[in-house]
Amino acid sequence: MSRRHARSAAADALLPWVLPAIVLIVWQWTASMELVSAKLFPTPLMIAQAGWKLFASGKLGHHMGISLQRALLGLLIGGGLGFALGIANAASKTAYRLFDTTIQMIRNVPHLALVPLVIIWIGIGETSKVFLVALGVLFPIYVNTYHGVRNVGSELLEMGSVYGLRPRELFFHILLPGALPSIFVGLRYALGVMWLTLIVAETIATNEGIGYLAMNAREFMQADIIILSIILYALFGKLADLLAKALERRLLRWNAAYRA
Template sequence: MFQNKQRDNKRGWNWQPWAIPICIVALWQLLGLSGWLSDRILPTPLEVVKALIHVIQDGTIFEYVAVSTKRALLGFLIGGSIAFVLGLLNGVFPIAEKFLDSSLQMVRTIPHLAMIPLVIMWFGIGETSKLFLVSLGVAFPIYLNTFHGIRSVDPGLIEMGKVYGLKGFSLFAKVILPGALANILLGIRFSLGIMWLSLIVAETIAADSGIGYMATHAREFMQMDVVVLCVILYALLGKLSDVIAKFLEQRWLQWHHNYLKR
């Protein structure tokens, strides 16, 4: 009986995750219509939708979303790749950990957003400064989880792989990396959230394009509906990133007991 219910849930629409957001939006609209919530503080959802239609008609939203997405993904690719390589290097070779890990941990303790004034002095307000901040923000969750994942692989599995004749790269590719994959993907999910957080701050402080620039420009003209729209856009892009990461987990970790398909 329980299995039949699970099959029905898979076939039908999974409405539970949307219940709380829909209730919040409905309450938000009611408070706005009743006058309990001033438009100067928080415009109603309908006003935000009108702002969305306006920016769609003039075409600016597509340009700004594309620019912000490009910055986020490029910064994630740069910082994530470097962090992944360092995590593998320090996880596989203890001698590398002795030389590199202490320095990396010291850099990790520095709040990367606090470096914005210094980064602007180094790179100006161009693309390099934003890519640097995003890359630095996403790097350490991936590094730590990759390093921890490599070191957490069951030694018994490694010995079993050696018994079956695996060694060198084949042992790494077929035993160590799959064993660490759950931790690596967890680090990617953390980094995706930090990616958008870093970009929001970078674009709001120093940008001439992107969603953050649109929010800053709207703030100067007291267009609260556009500012709220920008916040919602960041939230939706962050949610989309998390959905993609969860899809990859379910696709690549079907064999793992903690990631059985629901």
């Protein structure tokens, strides 16, 4: 029985990677037929070789580290602000009336359309890139945090008050746990926005980051490095989503819907 369970678990773990593997095989075969120039449509093996050369030289690790730093800093700033505003506006009618209309107006402006203005205001340094990422992740986390807190049943809060819980205890034992499923939905959506924003932000004049690799490779018609950069963004996005799901399962073990 345990062996059958182990085989089933292994199959479940491998199943999501079947389609990407098929795509790679078809891609390798199609590119190997040389229907298109290898310089324009390199094979996965050529891309892997280019990636290995960059990694061995230390350049790939450096640029990946810079991109991760920008992404995480923007997520911490924008996500923290969105979380705080969501809690405040859900808990206080005065805060909601004061801030929500302005937040919703700004939310409906595509933040990537602000790139020219951000360059004029902030410049082309690291601050502008982090600012764009923070702005992108703020709104998904704000909306879902607000929604999650507002949807915690009032009867639970009344029950907590009857048992003598103080406001701080009501927040940490009832409001926050009840809002976590919605907050994690916002976080996972924000992670996707984070990488999308970073791709655009790293096209602003820079000499570091994965986006720089792609822009520099474009100048020299290095399609393999351009595709490598795109794949790295995709892998980072998948890894971030896996970490968010693992954290979600850990913090929501008490919820039957999140048990294995």
